[in-house]
Amino acid sequence: MISFTVDSFETVQKILRNVDMIMFAESLGGTETLITYPTTQTHEDTPKDVKEKLGITDRFLRMSVGIENVEDIIADLDRAMNS
Known part of the structure; x- marks a missing residue:
């Protein structure tokens, strides 16, 4: 489990809207x-x-990191933030 703060609420919205592999869920x-x-x-x-x-x-x-390849997780976050 990791927690992080981004630069703006707009970035939060972009991440939550655009993650693909990472699932937006409360767990x-x-x-x-x-x-x-x-x-x-x-x-x-x-x-x-x-x-x-x-x-x-x-x-x-807050993100609960699963067993996926770490490079794929990072790429998904990067793509979502920069969409």
Whole structure:
């Protein structure tokens, strides 16, 4: 499980719309790589000030890395961000 922050909410939207191999789903994962948007999924009911203290902003994503080739995962993220 990794978490990362991107430069803007627009980049979040691009990633979530354009990932191909990576699945947008709320889960701790399995064998496939999944990406979640905690702001509206796992932490939707958490008060905004608490989310901000935890670093969960509108630019924050969490990814559960599966067993796919790491080069393919990186390529999918890169393509999605630069679409």
